[in-house]
Amino acid sequence: MNKNTFALKGTICYSRDPNTLITAENAWVVCENGVSAGVFQELPEKYRGIPCRDTKGSLIIPGLTDLHLHAPQYTFRATGMDLELLDWLNTYTFPEESKYADPAYAEAAYRIFADDLKRSATTRAAVFATLHVEATELLMDLLEDTGLITFVGKVNMDRNSSPSLEEESAAASAEATIRWLSEIKGRYKNTRPILTPRFTPSCTDELMKELAVIQKEHQLPVQSHLSENLSEIAWVQELCPNTRFYGEAYEQFGLFGGETCPAIMAHCVYSSDEEIALMKKQGVYIAHCPSSNTNIASGIAPVRRYLDEGMHVGLGSDIAGGFSLSILRAMADAVQVSKLRWRLIDNTMKPLTLEEIFYIATIGGGSFFGRVGSFEKGYAFDAVILDDTNLPHPQAISSKERLERLIYLSDDRNITGKYVSGKKIF
C-alpha cells in the first residue's frame, strides 16, 4: 500500500462534465499518495483497514479554485462599494497597495488574508500581490504555510498608475521581477510564481517585451485582466493602435496562452468574436468574477457562450472588486447574474445550471493546475468537507439539494475539513 493512503466517508459530490453532477451517499473516496483512487459505494478489499475519516454524512466535494484575486485588496474589501471605479481606485486601491512597500504592514495584512483563505473552501488560487518584491515574498511564505497550492504574481506596472504605485521604468520592473524569481527559487513546495503584468494600460510595450523574455526563460504562466469594461477596451485601443482587439495587446508579445505560456485572463465581459476565437485557440483560461463585475458595474460576462464553446472557464473572487473570498458564494453569484443576463441582455443564452457552475468551480478552474477538481481516479486529492447540520429542514432533501443549500447559505462554520493533494489542512 502506498504511503498516505486513507479514505473519507460521507456524501460525495463531484463533476464528470458540465452536465453531470455525481452524488454518492454513505460512500468512500480514497486517497493514495496524494491522488484520488476513486469513489466507492463499498470499500474495495485492498483498502480495508486504511485510516478513514467518517464525516457522519457531511458533504465531501473537490476543492474549489479561485482563478483571480488581489491579496493586498483583502484588507479593504466591502468598503467604498458605492463609489464609481475611478473614485474607488483612488480612494482605496492605490493608497492601500502603496502601503505594501512596508514589510511590517504587508505581513500584518497578508496574515489576515492567508488565515481566511486557509479556512475557506478554496484549495488552489491564482493571486495578484503588489509590485513590491519583499512583500510578495512575504505573501508567498504565508501561503506556503497554509498548505494550499497557489500561483502568486509580483505585479508589473510602469505607466498610468499613481506616483506612489508605479515602477520607475520597464527595465526597473523587469529587474525587480528577475530578482524576485531568483530569491524564491527552490524556496517553496506549493507556491509558484506567475508573471503578472497588471493590465495593458499599466504596462508599456517596452515592459511587455522584457516580460516576454522572462516568461520564456523561466517558463512562467501569465495572469492579467481582459475586456473588463468598455472604456478600458477603448483605452487599450488608443494605447495599442496596431491591435485589432484587446487580447492582441498580450498576444503580440506571446503572453496570451498557447502551449508554452498558460494564461489566465480575468473578466472577459466584453470580448469580441475575434478575441473569443483567439482565446479558444490558445486555451486561455477565463476567470469569471461575477461579484466584481457587478460591484464595479462592469456588466455580465457571457459564461454560457464560453462554456458551450468548450473554453476554459473558472471562477474568481476578484477580491476586492468582489467582497467575498468564498468561491461557494461566487458560484451562487454566477448563477444569479446569468439569470439577469438572460432576462436583460440576451434571452438566447440560458442561465447556468447547478451542474454547470459546480463544474466551473471545480474542474473548470482546477484544470489550470493539472488534473484537479474531481474525485475521478487520477485527480489530485483536493477535498472539502461541508457540514450542513446547522441548516435544519422539516422535509427530506436530496444530496443535490443539500449541495445547493450549502452553495447559497454556507459560511466558514460549514467548512469542517480540507485536503490539498492528500495533505490534511484541517
Next chain:
Amino acid sequence: MNKNTFALKGTICYSRDPNTLITAENAWVVCENGVSAGVFQELPEKYRGIPCRDTKGSLIIPGLTDLHLHAPQYTFRATGMDLELLDWLNTYTFPEESKYADPAYAEAAYRIFADDLKRSATTRAAVFATLHVEATELLMDLLEDTGLITFVGKVNMDRNSSPSLEEESAAASAEATIRWLSEIKGRYKNTRPILTPRFTPSCTDELMKELAVIQKEHQLPVQSHLSENLSEIAWVQELCPNTRFYGEAYEQFGLFGGETCPAIMAHCVYSSDEEIALMKKQGVYIAHCPSSNTNIASGIAPVRRYLDEGMHVGLGSDIAGGFSLSILRAMADAVQVSKLRWRLIDNTMKPLTLEEIFYIATIGGGSFFGRVGSFEKGYAFDAVILDDTNLPHPQAISSKERLERLIYLSDDRNITGKYVSGKKIF
C-alpha cells in the same frame, strides 16, 4: 424616571433622511418606556445612573424591517434555484405550501423560521403564511414568542393554483378569513393580522369584493404582489380587462393604499408611470426584493426612481424567491443590482448609495409600523448590536466603513444584541 429606561453605549449609526447617515462613536442611545430619547455624546444629567449595556465599541443600529417574505417557503430556500419560475413553483412552492394543512408539519417548519428570524437583524416584518387558518395561527403564536413585531397574513387564493393549494370558493376563503380574525382577536401583543390576497391571478373578483368588506370592517392593512414580471402583467390584463394597469386590479376594490387601507406591494419591477403615480398618491409601500427579482429572473426594480419621487420603499427578503433572511444582505443585494441596472438598462438612474440603502432598510420599511427605524427622539426603540471583531483589518477604518463591511460580510455571529420597542430580545 419612566419604567424601562436604559442606555446602550457604542458606535451608534442611524439615518436622518436618504442622504444623511449619522454616526456617533462612544455614544449613548437612551430608551425610555420603549421609545428612543435620543443619541447623546455625553449622557445627560437626568439619565445618570440608569442601567447601561456597554457594547465595547460595537455598532448599534436601528432594527431592520423585512416588508415581504413567505414563511412557509423558508424550508426550501436555496433549492431549485436554477429552475424556471413555473418549474420552481410546481416542484417546490405549491407542494411545500400544501403541507401546511398538517399542523404538526407547520409547527416543525415554522419553528425553524421563527428561531432564525429572532436571531437576525430584523425587528419588524410583514409575513405571508399559507391559506391554512390553523397553521397561520401557529405561526403567529411562534412569532409572538420571539418578541418581534410582525404583520402576518393568512393567504387568500381561489383560482389558478394547484388543486391541493386553493380554496373552494370566494365565500369559503372569506369565511376562513373571518374565522381566523375572530380566533386571534386579542390573542397577541406584537403580532397583527394583515389581509393577504396572494396576487390578482389567484383571486377572483368575487373574492376581492369579500376581502374589501372584511378590510373595512376590521380596518386591516393589505399586502400583495405587484408588477413582478411581464408575463404576470399581461395575465392580469387578460383577467381584468377593465383595468388600465395591474395596480388598478387592487384599487378597484379599495385594496391599494390610501388613509384607511395601508398597503404593501412586493416587487414593482415593471410598474408603469400611471401605476407609479397611483402608488405615490395612495402612499403604497413598495417592498423591493432584489435577491428574489434576480433569482426568479424578474429583472431589476427602479428603486432610484421610487426614492427620488419620495415614495415609500422598504426591503423584502422575499423568502424563498430570495434565499437569505438577512436584510443586511438584502441591502448589499440592492446596491449591487442598482449598479447592474445603471450599466445595463438606464444610465440616467445612478446606483444606490450606502446612505440611501441604510435609510430604506431602516426608516423606509420601518415607517409602515409607525415611527420606526431611527434613533431620533420619539422613534420606537428597535436596536441591533453588531460586533465586528471577527473582521480584522490592519488599517484604521471609519464607522461608516465598519457599517458597510457588516452589510456585506456579516452573518448571525455578528448580531450580538437586539431590542424591539425597548424589549430586550437577546
